[in-house]
Amino acid sequence: MSVHEFYYCYLHEVLDVIEAFFKLEEQRQLANWERTRMVSFFTVKPHDSKKRIKNPRSLFELASDKTTRKTDKNVMRKLIKKDLAIQQKRIDKWKEKGLLKN
DSSP states (O other): OOHHHHHTSOHHHHHHHHHHHHHHHHHHHHHHHHHHHHHHHHHHGGGOTTOOOOSGGGTOOOHHHHOOOOOOHHHHHHHHHHHHHHHHHHHHHHHHHTSSOO
16 A cells, blocks of 8 residues: 555554454464474474374463354444544534635
C-alpha cells in the first residue's frame, strides 16, 4: 500500500490490511515451526530404539495443535464504529472552526 493509498483509506480498511498482515506473519511462523518439528522428527526417529516417537507431534507440541486463534469480528466492528464516531466528531469540530470546508 502506497502512502497515497493509505491517506485515502478509511480506518476499517487500514485495520483489515493490518489484520491480514498479522495473519500472514502468524502463518509464516507456524510454517517455520512445523518445518522445524518435521526435521527434528526425521533426525531423531532412526535413533528411537523403543519406538516411542510415532509422529512429529510426539516430539513437542505447538500452541496451534490444540487451538486456533480467532479474532472476534463483533469486537473489532464495535471498535471501528467507536473510532469512526470519534473521527466524525473531530471533523465536525474542524468544520465549525473553519479548518475544513464542506
